[in-house]
Amino acid sequence: xxxxxxxxxxxxxxxxxxxxxxxxxxxxxxxxxxxxxxxxxxxxxxxxxxxxxxxxxxxxxxxxxxxxxxx
Amino acid sequence: xxxxxxxxxxxxxxxxxxxxxxxxxxxxxxxxxxxxxxxxxxxxxxxxxxxxxxxxxxxxxxxxxxxxxxxxxxxxxxxxxxxxxxxxxxxxxxxxxxxxxxxxxxxxxxxxxxxxxxxxxxxxxxxxxxxxxxxxxxxxxxxxxxxxxxxxxxxxxxxxxxxxxxxxxxxxxxxxxxxxx
Numbered sequence: 001x002x003x004x005x006x007x008x009x010x011x012x013x014x015x016x017x018x019x020x021x022x023x024x025x026x027x028x029x030x031x032x033x034x035x036x037x038x039x040x041x042x043x044x045x046x047x048x049x050x051x052x053x054x055x056x057x058x059x060x061x062x063x064x065x066x067x068x069x070x071x
Numbered sequence: 072x073x074x075x076x077x078x079x080x081x082x083x084x085x086x087x088x089x090x091x092x093x094x095x096x097x098x099x100x101x102x103x104x105x106x107x108x109x110x111x112x113x114x115x116x117x118x119x120x121x122x123x124x125x126x127x128x129x130x131x132x133x134x135x136x137x138x139x140x141x142x143x144x145x146x147x148x149x150x151x152x153x154x155x156x157x158x159x160x161x162x163x164x165x166x167x168x169x170x171x172x173x174x175x176x177x178x179x180x181x182x183x184x185x186x187x188x189x190x191x192x193x194x195x196x197x198x199x200x201x202x203x204x205x206x207x208x209x210x211x212x213x214x215x216x217x218x219x220x221x222x223x224x225x226x227x228x229x230x231x232x233x234x235x236x237x238x239x240x241x242x243x244x245x246x247x248x249x250x251x252x
Contacts, residue, residue, distance in 0.1 A: 008130040047154050051147045062136035069129040
């Protein structure tokens with residue numbers, strides 16, 4: 001939807017790509033870091049579950065908002 | 072869990088109090104809800120303004136999702152720090168595991184016989200009511216060796232450490248050879 005001249009889709013697309021790239025890099029580093037966390041493995045697993053469930057849900061919400069922007 | 076030496080027992084595993092993380096979470100939740108009121112409130116604007124609002128509605132929701140993700144990252148850092156911070160009191164040592172952000176972790180160890188003083192600081196009404204505060208364990212050096220913030224029931228922890236220290240130094244004196252001359 002490009003009505004007023006402001007390139008909403010382009011800006012949103014760039015933001016979306018940057019966010020996905022940052023999230024992917026962060027997740028890879030975090031997974032590597034947490035796999036070496038020997039102390040209190042169960043608590044670490046819980047923290048990881050909380051992080052991924054919330055971030056996943058918000059990323060889906062962002063994707064839906066982006067799709068709405070496209071149509 | 073931690074690696075204990077031969078004959079060493081784990082006496083306590085102390086964690087941070089839940090109140091500071093709850094207050095932080097409430098702050099983040101408020102920051103998450105506030106833009107939602109603006110987004111929903113925009114639906115009740117006059118008809119002529121609605122045309123402009125409609126133009127940017129999807130984009131605003133998209134930006135809101137980005138904002139939520141940023142807040143979620145802040146929450147993840149807070150919850151990681153809270154959930155993975157721990158102080159182990161064993162029959163010989165104090166082991167302080169402090170999570171710093173998502174990636175850093177600081178583990179410090181102190182032998183009980185090196186402890187000179189244990190200082191508890193409970194500041195203000197909230198800390199007094201919820202019974203949490205700062206615990207400082209000092210050694211012979213000038214600067215405090217351990218400073219633990221938001222410790223639950225710090226006087227109880229102080230007592231556990233004091234008892235363990237007495238037992239440890241007692242054992243050390245008993246097992247050391249008698250001095251001659």
